[in-house]
Amino acid sequence: MSASLEIPESMRCSVLRAAGELEVQQRAVPRPGPREVLVRVGAVGTCGSDVHYYRHGRIGGFVVREPLVLGHEPSGRIVAVGPGVDAGRIGQRVSLEPGVPCRRCRHCHAGSYNLCPDIVFFATPPVDGAFAEYVTIADDFAHPVPEHVSDDAAALLEPLSVAIWAHHKAGTGIGSRVLVAGAGPIGLLVAQVAAVQGAAEILVSDPDPARRELARTFGATAVLDPAADAAPEVDAFVDCSGAPPAVLAGLRAVRPGGTVVLVGMGADEMTLPVAALQSREIVLTGTFRYANTWPTAVRLAASGAVDLDRLVTGHVDLEHVGDALSPDPAQVKVMVRP
Ligand SMILES: NC(=O)c1ccc[n+]([C@@H]2O[C@H](COP(=O)([O-])OP(=O)(O)OC[C@H]3O[C@@H](n4cnc5c(N)ncnc54)[C@H](O)[C@@H]3O)[C@@H](O)[C@H]2O)c1
Ligand SMILES: [Zn+2]
Ligand SMILES: [Zn+2]
CATH class of the missing domain: 3.40.50.720 (NAD(P)-binding Rossmann-like Domain)
Structure with missing residues (x-):
């Protein structure tokens, strides 16, 4: 890590041990590698796929075999940067695009990086997600958002995408x-x-x-x-x-x-x-997720053209992720605040 704000040694995260079994665990705070940033997570949307993994322990061929951290709709603030990232980014508020592609295959070269067979996507076994206090991600997949866009809205740039x-x-x-x-x-x-x-x-x-x-x-x-x-x-x-x-x-x-x-x-x-x-x-x-949508999503949220905050019907902390993943037709979007 080249430079950083005050960062603890360990953090809390919500871990899916098996279908229906969530546990808050203490883990080491990850360290940002080359061209990565460390983000203090502010808000994470819960989504149908999190609900599915929680209830069934799998989605089609994606099976939870090892304990898995769910959550793929995160926002937060950069607190440290790895080698090769401008330290001026520390403190920046960001929305995380949760799938980092290989950048080398023909789909990546063609710009259709959502089709990359080697994409590393949050909360898809065996890749951990963002129901955690800290996560690392490639610097160019941490998209800056203006201060007036809330943490919840910044997280919901994922479904907006x-x-x-x-x-x-x-x-x-x-x-x-x-x-x-x-x-x-x-x-x-x-x-x-x-x-x-x-x-x-x-x-x-x-x-x-x-x-x-x-x-x-x-x-x-x-x-x-x-x-x-x-x-x-x-x-x-x-x-x-x-x-x-x-x-x-x-x-x-x-x-x-x-x-x-x-x-x-x-x-x-x-x-x-x-x-x-x-x-x-x-x-x-x-359609499979999205590609190159974050710049547009940030502008739509920042201008107020799209209202994301009004989709949010509830908030939970890491101890209550299970409540948020239990389907309730009265809820639209429940956010986790790690
Ligand atoms: N393709 C992708 O990359 C991608 C990404 C995210 C979500 N999804 C999928 O998109 C879908 C929507 O996600 P969501 O979070 O809004 O789910 P959701 O379950 O909250 O919403 C689905 C809605 O469909 C309604 N519905 C059920 N039967 C219907 C019918 N016959 N006619 C019209 N409406 C009906 C339900 O009442 C519900 O309001 C899910 O299936 C999800 O898995 C796909
Ligand atoms: Zn989602
Ligand atoms: Zn690729």
Whole structure:
């Protein structure tokens, strides 16, 4: 470490020992390596994947075999820098982009670093996440945020990035008609980003009436109850529910030549209306996280164009991470403050 503020020898972190088993442990504070920074974590969003690891100990092929620190939506303040990093960054408030790619493979070279097979991503076994007092990360993945952006908002640039990336794929622009399925944090952010991009119609569907009402306050021009309302024709459909019936309904609502973006992760496999896709030349794509979105995300949060603080419905400390990871439909985003 070249220079640093006052840093203790050890820190507390929340460790997932096995499915359903979280424990606060004392560990050595990590040391920033070359071109890395050490960050005192301020806030970390909890997310569906943390909930999934906590409940089931795995997501598909990613299995928790060794104790794992969860949390991949962190913000904080740089307290030390490793060799090769400007010591002037100490004290800087940052939002952490939680996946550092190899920088050498063909996907990295092409700029699609979210597809890097060797990406090191927080809270994905065996890589520890950020439900901890301190974390280290590559200096260029610690993005500076202005002082007036709260710790919570700086942390939520991660899900905001998911939404920005979804619109990048959807091709949303001025006057677009967009259908969003699911009014969880991701769907609400997709609705807000649609508004920022000048979409003329932003339809949000969710079976939960409270979530539909919330969507109205986050940019939806109309809300739909999937059990009762059919969607009108749209230019793009962004699924943020992972629910197969929502995907099928959305697909049928898209105009000829329109786009379907699958963000939600639910069923690994489903039956698709191939003839409808073919005869209308629908473009269908998935999304995997994001690439190059933080500069845009920082600007949207800093200007107030997107409201992240209002998504936050609760806070917990490291001792209560388990509460935050127990699904409660009344909560939208619960933040951990390590
Ligand atoms: N592709 C990626 O890189 C990426 C990144 C982050 C999250 N995700 C996924 O995005 C999805 C959304 O995340 P979230 O945190 O907002 O989840 P969430 O569970 O909070 O929200 C999902 C919402 O979908 C609603 N829903 C359920 N069935 C529906 C239906 N038939 N029609 C419309 N809405 C329906 C639920 O009521 C809920 O409000 C999750 O599946 C998550 O795994 C994907
Ligand atoms: Zn997340
Ligand atoms: Zn790579």
